[in-house]
Amino acid sequence: LLASLSIWGWGGLGVVLFLITFGPFAIFYLAFYILCFIGGGFVVLLLFGKINSEKHLERCEHSYLPSTQTAILKVLEEMKSESKPIKIDRRLTGSSIIDEPLQQVIQFALRDYIQYWYYTLSDDETFLLEIRQTVQNALVEFSTRSKEVDWQPYFTTRLVDAFATHLRVFRKAQERLNEREDPKQRDAPDELLDSFFEAEVEMERKICRDVVCTSRKDEEGYLRDLCEVLLYLLLPPGDFHNKNMRYFLREVLARGVLLPLINQLSDPDYINQFIIWMIRDSSCNYEAFLNILKLTDKAAELEAVKDKVLEELQYLRSLDTGGDDINFIKNQINSLLFVKKVCETRIQRLQSGKEVDALKLAANFGKLCVIPLEHILVHNIALQFFMDYMQPMGGQAILFFWLTVEGYRVTAQQQLEVLQSSQRDGKRQSSQTTKGLLRAAALGVYDQYLSEKASPRVEVDEASVTRLAQKLNKEDPTPEIFDEIQKKVYDMMLRDERFYPSFKQHPLYVRMLAELDMLKEPSYMGSDHGDGGDKHTRYLMSLVYDCFK
Template identity: 25%
Template sequence: MLLTRNNLLLAAFAAFIAWGLAVQSFPVLRFIGYAFTLGAVSTVVLLAAATLLISRRPRPAPTAAQLANKPLFLTPAQWRTEAAAAKRRDQYQPLDLYTSSFVVSQAIDTLLGFALRDFVSAWYRNITTSPAFVNDIDKKIRLAIQELLARLASEDIVNVVVTKIVPIFNAHMRDFDQAERLVKGRSLNRSITESEELDLAIAAKYKDGKLHPAASLSFSDTKSIEQDHLRKLVVRILPELVSEDVLGSRAALVLVKEIIACAVLLPIVQLLKDPDTWNQVVENYGRSALQDRKTVRRMRAALDEHTASPGKARTEADFPRLGPHDSERAFERFVRAIRKAKNLSDARRFRSQVASQLKRESMVEGQDPVYLRRLEMGKRVLDQKITKLALSTGALPGTPLSGEPRKSLDSSKPQTRELTLVEIMHTASGLSYFMEFMDRQQLMTLVQFWIVVDGFRNPLEDDFGDDPIGVSTAPSWTDADRTDIARISEAYMAKAEIDVPTESKQAIRSFLVAGRKATQAQYREARMAILSTQSAVLEQLQTNHYPSFKKSDLYYKFLATDDARITSPDQGAGFDLLDIPQSLSPVKAVKPAPTQP
């Protein structure tokens, strides 16, 4: 029930009347009223006097002793310094782990970002949002990876694999084979069902039960044993990779050890020990290898069909080889095989082989002179056979067919030209022989780079990227173009054999770093850089290596193939490059040269 104002007034009036009646009845009660009134008035007077009369004295300056008891960072200057340092720590720039390739460096950065997100930030962001701790861990990991890469670069990987890893693998396979034969019989002829019990029995016989420290037959789940073994390995490796400040902090050491051993290495080990992993690897790589083999076989069949003669498939005649200590009968068979040559291509091929064999054997000290004379005689017989077949088929330039007036070679031979290096590399056999020659010089990279960029170049494009389409109407670049430029840059631009100007490298890198935001001008500059580098490589090949190739035995073999035959644009008559250099063929006139016994 709520009391209204009238009720309160009536209650106050009734209380006043009651108090007057009580005082009238008992006069002593009036002193209680006096005491209450005096106390209230005294309280109000004292509060007013304290407020008006009492003032606060100025506090003295703190002494040095008093300041020493306060934290140092609370001083204004130190506080500003610490705040600026905290901002600088938040601005973190990670180190590049592989400066030679930004693609590899970006892949490693992505992997480290995933590792920090899953193993550190997942629980640390519940403590604080400051990235200083995560950045410091990332910095320590990068320094450790750099130290690991430096240690690997200083080691001879081939020597380590041959002298340490391969013997361990061989010993393991030998011990496992012995254990398996102890269980399944010496010839592995015991019919035993494949089961977990069979695996445990073979493991018990493996090196008389002395298994790896991370494996045990007494535990069904070896995860805890594997974790302990990985922790021991990490403790042994960490002093070689991390700095002393990390090793000096027990909390940091335990944290790093647990993350590397249990969160990184253990899943990798479990993945590698799963047989299904290796089955998938073998299936994927084996399938691609078989498909590549089938593709190569189909390509070779197509090339053989393309290079075959129009009338019928070209059959390679078996050509007997002449040895240093062969008898007279063997030499007679050798000469008869030469005289049985039915077509000009086989005769030229035989001559190329004999010329290469003669040149090679003549450089051997103490070689049998009879053997060399036989090779020289076989070469002369082949020259006569080639001349005879060329006259009968009209393959020699300016040589009339049967029934036409015969003219001399000097008066009727048209102007001829040799194949250029580019034309040679555009033929299957020429490219094969030139690549083999450059492989002997250990400069195969130059030819591979030229071939790759030649497929990248447009048919009507020059060295500066100009084509009839024009820049304004040219279509914009695609992801495939960017992938091609990235692969060429990754595979060849960093090689020491290829001299790439700094401006070209910068143009390519700018285009790739820009990603999908790259402009058409950046793509054009990157493409021009690659094409100009290809032109420089071609000039280097023509100037420094093509003359030596023309003097080698591989050039002789190329001239004996059908790819060396070209058609004169003026005469329209077919001629063969075998007749162009005088040093390659002794044919001087139509009339065969007399043989020497």
């Protein structure tokens, strides 16, 4: 206890003496000096260690690391040296007429979608050349696969059927809108879209394209999936499994090629200009022109034709009637007056209700005129009404089969006549080539309508189908090879109560007679032929061109 008291006593005495000697703030100065001493020591150690560490690392870099091998230097030299140019074969399809435009398309695609951003990253041309080579390989593969496809049945049957089905769905949707009482609903574009896709579901039963056609996002997704399938079929396995390459090409094809192409083909102005370009130099006859006027259901188009006719009539009547051209001018005036009468009759029928008007005429004249089935099948207007009737009755397949066989017979006869004429003239033409084409066409008809894979399949007795298959396998095809089954199909359409017998009792039959002007009194029959005939066809067609413009 005494020792502890002495320590505290001497310690307190030292503090009192320190404060008396140095003042009350001396303790703060002491603490500050101690901190400065410690901080200065740390700074000196940091600077000394940094300098020594840098010197040590510099010595280690020059003394301890192994020397660079000569092989790496050679690789560096090869990388720095100019790369050898890659030689690209510019042949794609084997035809210079097709290859040159395709090469231009590839060049423009590289310029518009790749070069403008790639040159900001690198000046190396190797990547661009490899992209070009990949695209060319895909086009060569596409050309090779295209040669293996039988395009004739596709363009003559499937494509035409798809286009005709689309028009029927559209007309059905318009008829549904016209039946609605609210005029706002009849004029609303959204209502037409909904009605169109509802009719498509009813007709196609399993397919509806409303999401793809109305949503931009879903359309792009569908095109991407389509491009994925195309790239899988066309690209080599190594390029297809390269995800960066595949995604890049997919986006270029979907958003840079297919989507702009679809937008252009669906543009109404482009469609109208394309139609005008197609019919500008056509030799459409006078009857076809009148059929267009009689079949159209657009009163505005008829009014436009009528206005143009009135304008031309006024101009012709103002001309000097003297000279040798007076008879020609009179014939032109008579032709235009007849066209004016057809337009007015059609407009009046549309405004009053076509079906009601036809049924009233049929009731007034009692028994209707009977048109034989063979005449219906060869007349364009009558055939159109019969097709519209057969579609909901489930007979569209047998009707298309009959028409396809007729087309095959005509084509086969023409091919054989050309072959015989060439042989008589001493010209060399391979008969095997002609027979091969006929066999391919006949097999296409068989596969599409009579084989077990056909959908829908024409239902005839299996014995006839078996005999036909044996003929196709063993004999050379002839124009008459389908005659037996075609006759049975014709008898089915003629005698089956679902088809021709019921068609004669259907309102479509009455409408067909009205379109053919066969509900008129006998005194008016034959007035549709008018004056002028085919020698004024081009003059009348020019009116249609001006109306389209």
